Amino acid sequence: MNIDFITDKIKSYGENTAVVTNGVEYSFNMILEEYKKAKQKLIEKNIEKNSVVAICADFRPQSIAMFLALIEHDAIIVPISKTIKSIDSYIQVSESEYFIDINNDESNITK
Secondary structure, three states: OHHHHHHHHHHHHHHOOEEEEEOOEHHHHHHHHHHHHHHHHHHOOOOOOOOOEEEEOOHHHHHHHHHHHHHHHEEEEEEEEEOOOHHHHHHHHOOEEEEEEEEEOOOEEOO
């Protein structure tokens, strides 16, 4: 899916604050940078378009960026909250092909 309309809007806000996480402000430009990294990570991990991808994340800029990258990659996204204790059951029920865990500003992708 083409998300240029979203990325163009994000670009227009530049250094304005987009997200505040744990008292730290992150700009819209920072989200765009993380988005570029997330897109590259999907390519490096050979995630095919239209794959079912479970993502366990919170509201960090890296999480937002990965969601945008997955949307553009035409992934079927299964969002899982960090508060869920039985993540494995969600992965099985959704028949997820990949699992992305975003922790400490890093995204780990497993098949």
